[in-house]
Amino acid sequence: MTANGPLALAPAMSDALARWLEVEAGTRDRSPHTIKAYRDDLLAFLGFLGGYHGCPALPGTLAELKQSDMRAFAAAERARDLSPRSLARRQSAVRSFLRWMADREGFDASLALSTRSPKYQRSLPRPLAPDQARQMLDMAGDGHDTPWIAARDLAVLTLLYGCGLRISEALGLDGRAWPFREALTVRGKGGRERQVPVLPVTHQAVAEYLRLAPYPLTPDQPLFRGARGGRLSPGIVATTMRQARQALGLPPTATPHALRHSFATHLLSAGGDLRTIQELLGHASLSTTQVYTGVDDAHLLSVYRAAHPRG
Known part of the structure; x- marks a missing residue:
């Protein structure tokens, strides 16, 4: 035993x-x-x-x-x-x-x-500020000497930020998903499918990557390829983010998943309702999405304290 x-x-x-x-x-x-x-x-x-x-x-x-x-x-x-x-x-x-x-x-x-579970303080997501997210995308687009790889990195990060995808969802897309329409069908956790609107800037970034990519796009092959033609690894995307955040002086929390957090937080700040954000993120429970209200409140408090240091 x-x-x-x-x-x-x-x-x-x-x-x-x-x-x-x-x-x-x-x-x-x-x-x-x-x-x-x-x-x-x-x-x-x-x-x-x-x-x-x-x-x-x-x-x-x-x-x-x-x-x-x-x-x-x-x-x-x-x-x-x-x-x-x-x-x-x-x-x-x-x-x-x-x-x-x-x-x-x-x-x-x-x-x-009847035994109670231990109490714990749920950590808040660490999104990027809107200007930091834009700087991150710009840096990723210029971060590789090979043009098609630089375009690929920009396309992936733009998809994460513009659609709120998990990295596994973005890299799991195959050629049959292209061309993107107004909404992209994504299969998330538990096999649940959802429709995510695709912004023109996201469509343009992926189109430019595909124009430069040396590999033919076929329905059964990965949409995003590694340097040798296989499916792009999450580790490569994480490395791209790490190099960009170091160049920009951003904290270690600026990871690929932080772009998904940024998508949700920025939508909420712009007046998006929680139910819609829940659907866009593919959360099974609204309570999972509600954590972003804490992020928004924390941001407002930091702004208040900066403006009113004696408050």
């Missing part, structure tokens, strides 16, 4: 975990990344129970869980330096699994489910 891992699971519990993950993936539209995280969370929990009670966890073990068991698990995870935010996510996955098991096996899990 291991202290934390699949060897600590009895076959019945292993089967139950696999079934729950299938249900989460199939009926709740969870992404493969989320399913993997859930699996890791539950393996940690069930592995802990195996070591804590001295025998592999069984459905009957879950039926007898108390608050003391859940607190002991939380303490063990904190001792491993798991952050409050990660622990809260892990406990959320555990509670979802316990509810499902309680319904399936017919036991009362209320004692275990």
